[in-house]
Amino acid sequence: MKITICIGSSCHLKGSRQIVEEMQSLVAEKNLKDQIDLAGKFCMGNCQNGVCVTIDDDQFSLRPEETKSFFENEVLTRLQ
Numbered sequence: 589m590k591i592t593i594c595i596g597s598s599c600h601l602k603g604s605r606q607i608v609e610e611m612q613s614l615v616a617e618k619n620l621k622d623q624i625d626l627a628g629k630f631c632m633g634n635c636q637n638g639v640c641v642t643i644d645d646d647q648f649s650l651r652p653e654e655t656k657s658f659f660e661n662e663v664l665t666r667l668q
């Protein structure tokens with residue numbers, strides 16, 4: 589599974605760095621490094637909302653404080 593987090597300037601201002609760091613620690617904590625490929629990408633053209641995050645081809649818009657629930661609801665459920 590590939591998770592891409594936008595690190596473009598608009599998303600950066602909305603806290604993408606915090607999301608990247610939290611995702612990294614969640615992946616490490618759950619021992620999922622072999623299954624999840626985390627990547628950063630510049631502007632994905634979806635700056636209107638929160639930080640743009642994609643899981644494979646699905647696009648989401650996140651606030652940093654939603655990272656943990658996003659991880660549990662969208663990432664972990666897809667791995668099962």
Ligand code: FES
Pocket residue numbers: 594595596597598599600630631632633634635639640
């Ligand atoms: S800066 Fe993230 S989608 Fe544009």
